[in-house]
Amino acid sequence: ETGVTQTPRHLVMGMTNKKSLKCEQHLGHNAMYWYKQSAKKPLELMFVYNFKEQTENNSVPSRFSPECPNSSHLFLHLHTLQPEDSALYLCASSPGTGFDSNQPQHFGDGTRLSIL
């Protein structure tokens, strides 16, 4: 099992569809993250969860709805997306608040999302 697993790897959806991205980590971490990576832009942090509680919402539109049922799973529910939402969505995990500062975030392979 790889450390952080994201499904699906690719997703094509219409603007009126509802879909969900899934992330699962097998590292025993307590913090999980969603990032958006658009072409030629830096990674944009979207949401942070620590011990299942959302600690960061980086002004993300409400058409993106995260869910963290436990420390190992993170979802991103999508509805009524726009063409500019087409991007690579990366999930990451880290030990969490209070742990050694040199522990990096571990990323999944990402979901490449295309909005028609």
Add this chain to the structure above:
Amino acid sequence: AQKITQTQPGMFVQEKEAVTLDCTYDTSDPSYGLFWYKQPSSGEMIFLIYQGSYDQQNATEGRYSLNFQKARKSANLVISASQLGDSAMYFCAVSAQGGSEKLVFGKGMKLTVNP
């Protein structure tokens, strides 16, 4: 707020040569961490190396080393003996308070290793 600047959009290097990837940062936090990640075309972000702001020595990790110049706020990545598999996007990131909970990434730069 933290900020990372990576000004090199792309670099080419011959296999087996060393290459330096530039990164400058800006932060008002007295304690911070600097990270380098590699992103192959497959998409996964792979952690390479970490430097803490209070670390006395430059970090090294195999063929990767970090040239940390605190006064100049630079954290350049040095890859020795480049390999074809090193061809990828490389991202520098800074975190607040030394922890990795909130990383701010640069735009990245593309490294191509030629045979």
